[in-house]
Amino acid sequence: MHKKNIITAGKKTTEAAKALIMIHGRGGSAEDILSLANYLNVKDYALLAPQAAGNTWYPYSFLMPPAQNEPWLSSALSVLKELVEDVVADGIQPENIYFLGFSQGACLTLEFITRHATKYGGAVAFTGGLIGDKIYPENYTGNFGGSPVFIGTSNPDPHVPVDRVKASEQVLKEMGADITVNIYNNMGHTISQDEINLANQLVFK
Template sequence: MSENVHMQAPLQTSGPAPEVAGVVAILIHGRTQSPADMFAIAQRLGTPDLACVAVEAAGNSWYPDKFMAPLASNQPFLDFALERIELLVVQLEECGIARSQIVLIGFSQGACLACEYLYRHPARWGGLIAYTGGLIGPEGTSWLTPGILWGTPVFLGNSDEDVWVPLSRTVETVRVFERMGADVQLAVYPGMGHLVNDEEISLGRALVQSLLNRIS
């Protein structure tokens, strides 16, 4: 299979045009979800000056297996998903939006994909907001950290008993990003379900607003 199945759905947007806003959020939905779910999260952030662009997975799933399954079991779909995000980033750069003006926001499978993309494309990004996510790969994975994130602000939130994303993997991800030079904040919520709570929204809003203030 050579055709990237995730390229088929058109991009969906909300808010001002990227070149007007100066700051763009790339929204990455979870398994069985759609861009509408991420636009709902973006609306909760309450940052109307933020341009939002949502990518959509083929069949509402970025890759077929669990995110901690052997990498081969999620190919070629994982590579397709990462390629989809990179193509969008390049398109934004062609509109004058630097990577330091782009925030990746994902939930669940989308948060895992956002983490993996950031790890594989180290730079000074505008930020990463990963609601219930972590780096992709089987238990026991060792992540090399040759790239530098140059102080990129990163927020990761998770429950201590999430059924899909173990907190241990989120903590591992924090350590990897810290070694890469990111400014990482972790929030853990005892007994929380598989959702994004109001405090996580508030912390995400603070990250985005700080970037908006810096760019304006």
């Protein structure tokens, strides 16, 4: 299972007004995703990136029945829950906590914030959607209170179907997120400069 192995950068949580939790993709690392901060308007933030055991948060596609990705999925979600609790304990309230993930990390980001919806600073999902063979509305509680959320994805993407991105957008919108989705034709499974620009405009403003 995952241990709470957090790589940090930027300001300390005890000294920063805002925190950004950055979640790497399958085969990636905490250090990889932290390097993205160089392109974001987050220079005064505390940056925290959890490291997945074996560089993957759960073994199978995010479109499998959730039980098939257990106990890894629950372990990953609990790492994020503990991390948020630690940040709050250091004096940063949820409305100043931000999330960012790529690919598997974007799926985990969206799944976590939607299971624990509240007024967050905002969230960025570079190629991701809510987790499961279908949407499970019973897993999602709370209200985002207008939190800005940006999802960017490619059409097509080899791992994340556009219809799941759109279904996820609908769930978050109904739960009060101020959500923006951009779908890029044939972008590939990557992060584009346009997505970075939009993340800065919409979320890290």
